[in-house]
Amino acid sequence: MSAPTLGRVHWDSLFDDLEGQLAAEWEAERAARDAESERLRIARLDLRARLRHLCAANIEATLHLVDGAHLPVGLRSLGVDWLAAVSRVPQGARVPSSMLLIPMTSVLGLTLDHGSMLGSLADDTNGGATTLRERMTLGFALRDLARRRLPVQLRLLVGDDLHGTIDRAAADHLDLAEHDSGATRRADAVRGFRIVPYAALAAIRVQGAPTL
Incomplete structure (x- = not known):
């Protein structure tokens, strides 16, 4: 495999990893917001x-x-x-x-x-x-x-x-x-x-x- 090809594979792998981390962080934030919203809803429930x-x-x-x-x-x-x-x-x-x-x-x-x-x-x-x-x-x-x-x-x-x-x-x-x-x-x-x-x-x- 040539050097340019190796470099492209490296960057693709890096970006895939970053995208995965970002998606996980967004999902964690969404879950936290949903959990807080549910806690507030339950707090108001009579x-x-x-x-x-x-x-x-x-x-x-x-x-x-x-x-x-x-x-x-x-x-x-x-x-x-x-x-x-x-x-x-x-x-x-x-x-x-x-x-x-x-x-x-x-x-x-x-x-x-x-x-x-x-x-x-x-x-x-x-x-x-x-x-x-x-x-x-x-x-x-x-x-x-x-x-x-x-x-x-x-x-x-x-x-x-x-x-x-x-x-x-x-x-x-x-x-x-x-x-x-x-x-x-x-x-x-x-x-x-x-x-x-x-x-x-x-x-x-x-x-x-x-x-x-």
């Missing part, structure tokens, strides 16, 4: 955005409530200040599933699989746009139950559960006609009336998993 993903995917989870309850559920809907979920019933059990309305103030946390947890971190391509349902307050949802005359079980933060039918739902409390579980609101079945503040509720259970 719980509502993650719950929106989990509810949209009907993720199964265990809800931990402030009264000490651990409820296995399938997440369904998100409101202004509440979650809607369907109770998970063991396979073969002769117990009907039920819908649960959970005030956000009674939720201590959720247990779910790692894949679902990571999935809830995904970027919201809709820019956090809320659905009409997400604008519904707990009182609005309870007024719908009252309108449909659906029997409910009220799980309280303190004290025994209450069974009955919601007669009306106001801004921060409801009126409950108390009757036995499984009964309908007939005059001869009602044994009393109670005013219950929303702040006293850990969960509202409705048999049969109706939709909101």
Whole structure:
């Protein structure tokens, strides 16, 4: 091989090496920028955005409530200040599933699989746009139950559960006609009336998993 040829090969090799180093540096800088951008995005991420993903995917989870309850559920809907979920019933059990309305103030946390947890971190391509349902307050949802005359079980933060039918739902409390579980609101079945503040509720259970 002649001297000029050797020189050309040398320079080609050198430039190839420099190009490789430059490409590696650019890639490292891009990866660093992407990582920093992701850290900033996660830092701004709120719980509502993650719950929106989990509810949209009907993720199964265990809800931990402030009264000490651990409820296995399938997440369904998100409101202004509440979650809607369907109770998970063991396979073969002769117990009907039920819908649960959970005030956000009674939720201590959720247990779910790692894949679902990571999935809830995904970027919201809709820019956090809320659905009409997400604008519904707990009182609005309870007024719908009252309108449909659906029997409910009220799980309280303190004290025994209450069974009955919601007669009306106001801004921060409801009126409950108390009757036995499984009964309908007939005059001869009602044994009393109670005013219950929303702040006293850990969960509202409705048999049969109706939709909101």
